[in-house]
Amino acid sequence: MSRPLAIAAAQMGPVVRAETRAQVVERLLLMLRDAADRGAELVVFPELALTSFFPRWELSGDALLTFFERDMPSADTKPLFDEAKRLGVGFHLGYAELTPDGHRYNTAILVERDGRVVAKYRKVHLPGHEEPEAWRPFQHLERKYFEPGPESFRVQRAFGGLVGIAICNDRRWPEAYRVLGLQGVEVVCIGYNTPIHYAPDPGQDRLAAFHNNLVMAAGAYQNATWVVGVAKGGVEEGVEGLSDSQIIGPSGEVVARSATTSDEVVVAVCDLDLCLDYKRTVFDFDRYRRPEMYTRITSQRGAVAPGDADR
Numbered sequence: 034m035s036r037p038l039a040i041a042a043a044q045m046g047p048v049v050r051a052e053t054r055a056q057v058v059e060r061l062l063l064m065l066r067d068a069a070d071r072g073a074e075l076v077v078f079p080e081l082a083l084t085s086f087f088p089r090w091e092l093s094g095d096a097l098l099t100f101f102e103r104d105m106p107s108a109d110t111k112p113l114f115d116e117a118k119r120l121g122v123g124f125h126l127g128y129a130e131l132t133p134d135g136h137r138y139n140t141a142i143l144v145e146r147d148g149r150v151v152a153k154y155r156k157v158h159l160p161g162h163e164e165p166e167a168w169r170p171f172q173h174l175e176r177k178y179f180e181p182g183p184e185s186f187r188v189q190r191a192f193g194g195l196v197g198i199a200i201c202n203d204r205r206w207p208e209a210y211r212v213l214g215l216q217g218v219e220v221v222c223i224g225y226n227t228p229i230h231y232a233p234d235p236g237q238d239r240l241a242a243f244h245n246n247l248v249m250a251a252g253a254y255q256n257a258t259w260v261v262g263v264a265k266g267g268v269e270e271g272v273e274g275l276s277d278s279q280i281i282g283p284s285g286e287v288v289a290r291s292a293t294t295s296d297e298v299v300v301a302v303c304d305l306d307l308c309l310d311y312k313r314t315v316f317d318f319d320r321y322r323r324p325e326m327y328t329r330i331t332s333q334r335g336a337v338a339p340g341d342a343d344r
């Protein structure tokens with residue numbers, strides 16, 4: 034048996050600060066049509082796809098809120114919803130959300146081929162720092178501008194399978210994939226904006242692409258799921274962001290990868306039944322996992338506590 038789902042990674046190049054929502058949506062529409070022409074049924078756009086990655090700047094008041102969406106779809110984004118529905122293509126879109134009661138989240142939605150929003154996820158793992166730090170060449174103020182998502186990772190039945198969402202830094206935490214994996218996830222959509230320079234430890238810069246693949250391939254294999262990692266990358270307002278978008282199978286193999294740092298659509302036909310080959314063998318969670326053993330270490334007498342290692 035096979036359950037093919039044609040998925041497009043719709044990678045974005047830089048979005049400059051002055052770019053309007055309408056201008057960005059025009060770019061998304063071009064990629065949506067290209068993906069549809071190439072048979073894609075699900076198009077995955079990046080994290081915070083509608084604007085420049087504004088947590089790199091110290092902002093407040095209206096200068097900050099201008100980067101947030103109050104409505105989804107809004108007048109500016111409705112053309113994307115309309116065209117996707119006309120084409121019979123679904124999509125994942127990341128954006129900065131301002132709720133009616135004033136909460137701010139780093140959010141992503143999943144829209145089915147009939148235009149329905151079938152999932153909304155708010156980023157759980159917020160990286161960076163809480164207040165501006167002058168020593169940094171650029172800021173990473175997600176922890177100041179967004180609240181952590183109040184709900185955990187959930188799987189949604191959609192596109193003929195089980196689909197989950199994680200956002201950017203979430204992809205570095207194995208728990209994100211495992212919470213979805215325990216729900217049987219078959220496709221994880223992950224948008225990201227990843228500065229290559231990591232100010233707290235610049236020695237990690239050279240490994241940005243290696244770590245990007247490492248965490249997504251591990252998450253895919255260890256949870257027997259497809260992972261679609263999609264960048265907004267390139268040199269955006271003077272900061273170089275990692276591109277390297279990729280579609281990874283439950284084997285951990287990269288089946289499609291971007292080749293540029295610009296707007297680029299990469300399509301792969303993903304057989305969702307390939308997940309079952311792994312879920313029914315190596316990663317038969319019910320048969321092989323030992324959850325009761327995973328918490329015992331904290332109660333074992335003489336257990337090594339964090340920090341003991343260097344005593």
Ligand code: ING
Nearest residue numbers: 160201202205225226227228231
């Ligand atoms: N960006 C980065 C990410 O997790 C980061 C932040 C970069 C953390 C490099 C650690 C190392 O890919 C976002 N937006 O989470």
